[in-house]
Amino acid sequence: MSNAEQKIETGHRVIQGYLKTLDTSPGVYRMLDSESRVLYVGKARNLKARVSNYARPSGHSARIARMINNTASMMFLTTRTETEALLLEQNLIKQLKPKFNVLLRDDKSFPNILVTAEHEFPQIKKHRGAKKEKGSYYGPFASAGAVNRTLNQLQRVFLLRDCSKAQFDSRTRPCLQYQIKRCSAPCVGKISAADYAQTVRDAQKFLSGKTTDIQGRLAKDMAQASEDMEFERAAALRDRIKALTQVQTAQGINPKTVTEADIIALHMQDGQACVQVFFIRSGQNWGNHDYYPRVGDDVDAAEVLEAFVGQFYDTREPPRQLLLSNALENMDLMADALSGKIDRKVELLVPQRGEKAELIDSALRNARESLARKMAESATQAKLLRGLVEAFDLPKLPDRIEVYDNSHIQGSFAVGAMVVAGPEGMMKNQYRKFNIRGDDLTPGDDFGMMKEVLTRRFKRLIKEDPDRTGGMWPDLLLIDGGAGQVSAVRQIMQEYGVEDIPMVGVAKGLDRDAGKEEFHRTGKAVKALRHNDPVLYFIQRMRDEAHRFAIGTHRAKRAKAVGATPLDDVPGVGAARKRALLAHFGSAKAVGRANLSDLKAVDGVSDALAETIYAYFHERG
Structure with missing residues (x-):
């Protein structure tokens, strides 16, 4: 028998073999199966004592017994303290996602509220990610919805601007936010810098929990305004006090003894x-x-x-x-x-x-x-997945369904979109967008775009998970389109040797009505489902979600491109200098054709920046 055919030993005897090499140090251990996949990560105050427990042949729970029986090798890392071991253990669990560990599956970052600092009239806005921008950060908030609600409330009470610097600088009259009493319009001088600064301080006090101070001062100001017969100002202050009271009432839980x-x-x-x-x-x-x-x-x-x-x-x-x-x-x-x-x-x-x-x-x-609710949804989802298996003769219950769609306007701003569904519904953290790069594509070539998207998807899968053990390979592909799209995708799958993945093309019927979809599969007759079949509704929802995601991605790409000019990529040219250059020359193309002396004549453009702009347009070719 060759070495390759020999069965790799697993179980408690394998674990016993490590005991003579271990001491009583704290540390982290990993248990691996016969294919070197990590089964479990654990920490120990005393590595030798902990591993000796696993070396016992009996006395374990069913889960631990299964883990021991699958263990073919172990890895160890000693630490100075048990606290270090605890931190390292949780970090490794997140990285490696072992089968037998408790695993937190959703690990997104949380948003904050940022009150900016580098402007005479600070902006208030939602912020997610690294705190690089100067200003005061308040958070975390549990969701984008929680931030948006709070921002909405803050704007009603304190009338702070939420527009960008470029929008602020370009205003010549108040925007809609001012009209609906959500902003004090500092952009056009409707409020003084001193009064705006006071509202910023009030907003920061509110976000720091000092609401009583604010209400007391607003009430005092309202009384004074009324006494001075400034009834319009008194009414505005009354509205702010009322809005502040509504904010506090709407928050639900407002603990008296817990501040943080x-x-x-x-x-x-x-x-x-x-x-x-x-x-x-x-x-x-x-x-x-x-x-x-x-x-x-x-x-x-x-x-x-x-x-x-x-x-x-x-x-x-x-x-x-x-x-x-x-x-x-x-x-x-x-x-x-x-x-x-x-x-x-x-x-x-x-x-x-x-x-x-x-x-x-x-x-x-x-x-x-x-x-x-989650368990009820999961039960419904499991029933729908079983219906999908029966409808399309799938080899197994799919854990991962990938649904693809494209969006473009006559070939412009083309994007591809992938959404993912599984036993627990739509898996939004797995959605992916693809900026279509194909320079040789004919505008509007849906086949070509789909081929590019799938080519990139399978290339990446083969590179990152060639053994298909990471849970990222689809069990079913749903393609928006008919026989032509299915044929184009099948060619890609043959090229990459992944023909074993089932694929279904979802096409509208002759009169393009929802409910009369036709389903195309390679080598099989076109199929239709009953108009009231829950599996049909399930497929429609997945397809519509892919379409929604593709449209949203396309619109974001188009919106980003609307105001774009070649000047955006010139080092040192920000929004203000870009406006000055466009105002002076009329267009970005004219800026590119300008000579050095003309560039130096523009207000706000130094000699050094003029040389940078000139070099950018005249040394690229």
Whole structure:
């Protein structure tokens, strides 16, 4: 028998073999299967003691027993402290996504509100990502919706501008925001710099939780305006006080004793889990978000919540307090780890009474209701996927369906779009857009665009996951189009050797009515489904979602290009200098043809910048 044919040994005897090489150091261990895929990542205060537990032939839960039976090798990394091991463990779990670990699947960043600093009349806006722009940041907010609601409320109360600097500089009369009393129109002098600065300070106080101070001052100003017979100003102040009161009422949870905390509640049922997180900042509720970590049947609440907290704050700054529905396996260790990340104390509490316990109860109720909805949706989705298998003779229940569509206007601003569906519905974090690059494509060549998109998709899959073990390969492709589109895509699949992936082309019927779709498959007759078949509605929803995403991507690309000129790429030319150049010469083309002395004559353009602009247009060819 050749070495390749020999069965690789797995199980507790393999684990026993590592014991003689381990000491009592803290560290992180990885358990790998026969194909070197990571099954599990764990941390230990004493590596030798922890691994010896796995080396026992019995006494394990069903999940751990399966993991041990699949273990063919192990890897170890020692750390100086158990706290370091905890941080490293959660980081590796997020990176490697091992099969037997509790895994936080949704890890998007949260938005903030930014009050800019580099302008006489600061802008207030939503911000996501690195905090590079100068200004005051307030957050995190649980969602874009929570930020938008708060911004909307702030504009009603404080009338701060939300327009960009370019929009502000180009205004000659107030915009719609002023007309609907959402902005004080500093762009056209409707408010003085001093008065605007006061409203900015008020907005910052509000975002810092000092609402009582603001209301008191506004009430005082309103009384004074009324006494001075400035009735229009008094009415405006009255409206602001009323709006501020409505904002505070609309927030729902407004704790009196908690100023800064994340409220984290876990509900588990039938091997599934929901974690609900509420963000309390400055004594205000800044929204909530639900998460559905991947868990096993025999995982307890302490393990789930510890894994969630460790992974959730791996790339986020924790607040001063975490209010938890359940104790973690290592409360003190997690508190030390989080405190060490931000150099200030982070407190972990499991409240039993009082307002903090009431906040946990509210979060738990949300978690319970969210999980019930999720489980009902999952059951419906599973039934639809089974119907899809029967309708198109699929070899297995699809875990990943990829749906493709294109959007363009006579070939211009062409984009391709991919949306993804699975057992839990639409997987929005897996959506992808493709800017069509093909210079040799005929405008409006839908076949050519689809071929480009699929070529790029399969090239990337083959490069990043050639063994198809990463869960990123589709089990079914849905293409918007008929026999021609299916044939074009099939050629790509043959070229890349992935003909085993089922594909269905979805085409409108003769009169192009929804409900009369025809389904095209290679080598099979055209198929139709009953007009009231739930599987037909399911396919229509996926196709419509792909179309919506493609249209949205196309519109964003077109909008970005509308105001674009070659000047946008010239180093040192910002919005103000671009306007000055266009005003002086009339067009970007004329700027490109101008000689050096003409460029130097433009207001705001230095000799050095004039030389840069001249060189950009005359040395590119």
